[in-house]
Amino acid sequence: MSYQRIKTSQGGRGMELEKEIGLTNEYYLNNNLAVVHKKPTPVTIVKVDYPKRSAAKITEAYFKIPSTTDYNGIYRTRYIDFEAKECASKTSFPLSSIHNHQLKHLQSVLNQGAIAFVIIRFTQLNQTYYVEAEKLLNYVSSTDKKSIPIQWFEENTHEIRYNYVKPVDYLEIINQLYF
Amino acid sequence: MSYQRIKTSQGGRGMELEKEIGLTNEYYLNNNLAVVHKKPTPVTIVKVDYPKRSAAKITEAYFKIPSTTDYNGIYRTRYIDFEAKECASKTSFPLSSIHNHQLKHLQSVLNQGAIAFVIIRFTQLNQTYYVEAEKLLNYVSSTDKKSIPIQWFEENTHEIRYNYVKPVDYLEIINQLYF
Numbered sequence: 233m234s235y236q237r238i239k240t241s242q243g244g245r246g247m248e249l250e251k252e253i254g255l256t257n258e259y260y261l262n263n264n265l266a267v268v269h270k271k272p273t274p275v276t277i278v279k280v281d282y283p284k285r286s287a288a289k290i291t292e293a294y295f296k297i298p299s300t301t302d303y304n305g306i307y308r309t310r311y312i313d314f315e316a317k318e319c320a321s322k323t324s325f326p327l328s329s330i331h332n333h334q335l336k337h338l339q340s341v342l343n344q345g346a347i348a349f350v351i352i353r354f355t356q357l358n359q360t361y362y363v364e365a366e367k368l369l370n371y372v373s374s375t376d377k378k379s380i381p382i383q384w385f386e387e388n389t390h391e392i393r394y395n396y397v398k399p400v401d402y403l404e405i406i407n408q409l410y411f
Numbered sequence: 412m413s414y415q416r417i418k419t420s421q422g423g424r425g426m427e428l429e430k431e432i433g434l435t436n437e438y439y440l441n442n443n444l445a446v447v448h449k450k451p452t453p454v455t456i457v458k459v460d461y462p463k464r465s466a467a468k469i470t471e472a473y474f475k476i477p478s479t480t481d482y483n484g485i486y487r488t489r490y491i492d493f494e495a496k497e498c499a500s501k502t503s504f505p506l507s508s509i510h511n512h513q514l515k516h517l518q519s520v521l522n523q524g525a526i527a528f529v530i531i532r533f534t535q536l537n538q539t540y541y542v543e544a545e546k547l548l549n550y551v552s553s554t555d556k557k558s559i560p561i562q563w564f565e566e567n568t569h570e571i572r573y574n575y576v577k578p579v580d581y582l583e584i585i586n587q588l589y590f
């Protein structure tokens with residue numbers, strides 16, 4: 233199972249993490265553990281056709297830069313909010329992967345008392361980390377570097393272990409940290 | 412000001428409530444009161460063109476039925492979740508306006524301890540109501556009727572008064588009910 237996961241991850245599709253988080257969220261929802269959804273991809277719709285007898289068809293639209301993170305929801309009365317990123321490098325995570333809007337959003341929800349984090353997967357190393365937003369924001373504001381070395385993740389963050397029914401079981405980390 | 416609002420509401424665009432909630436959320440965000448965003452419209456993207464030297468262009472996409480509500484976020488550590496609907500009738504609100512998925516979603520987040528509600532505006536009456544999700548779900552499960560009469564709103568829900576800087580000030584009601 234784990235081997236299969238590595239293989240598809242390295243297939244270069246870059247969406248494996250998203251798919252696994254989707255399965256995890258579905259498991260949480262079906263077992264009444266948490267309600268967390270991925271937000272739809274933000275697009276600007278320019279043109280829509282309304283053909284007779286069939287569904288409205290969008291014929292011109294563009295991708296927008298997201299102003300928030302991709303995931304949010306509720307777990308045991310707490311608001312949770314996170315972003316997920318895959319990283320192809322074996323040695324460091326490029327900060328350009330996360331938009332400034334998203335960092336600002338994470339700070340705003342932290343100010344309201346959220347549980348906020350970023351899930352970062354090093355696909356070549358097959359390691360997935362739960363990074364507390366507080367720590368990431370501190371790192372970013374205290375450095376001019378453009379990437380975070382893998383050592384920092386090993387020392388400052390929490391590895392999420394692979395689980396068959398809930399592949400990216402981030403609630404396990406949240407339980408340790410907050411409950 | 413109030414007159415202007417009525418005029419544009421009756422213009423039939425049907426998006427006035429959404430616009431006013433957007434302004435309200437912006438006010439809350441800029442004043443560090445709450446972080447609430449509208450989710451992007453869910454679309455299924457079928458075809459994307461990648462022209463040289465310009466942005467990727469979506470040339471075929473379709474609207475999807477939303478599986479959750481349109482708005483969620485955080486206020487004073489609490490997760491909040493709501494849907495907003497305009498209603499053209501003066502006498503009743505048609506239940507067909509709210510998808511079954513959305514009712515189910517409201518029940519799921521309530522089970523986790525959310526503050527969940529629906530904002531319903533009777534555009535012809537210029538009345539906007541904050542309807543607790545618990546009350547709406549009880550009503551729906553105890554009736555075979557296809558609409559809710561205006562009297563029910565007057566007796567069981569909370570009218571949101573218009574405010575110039577925060578046109579749909581739902582936090583005022585939340586403060587009364589939960590804090």
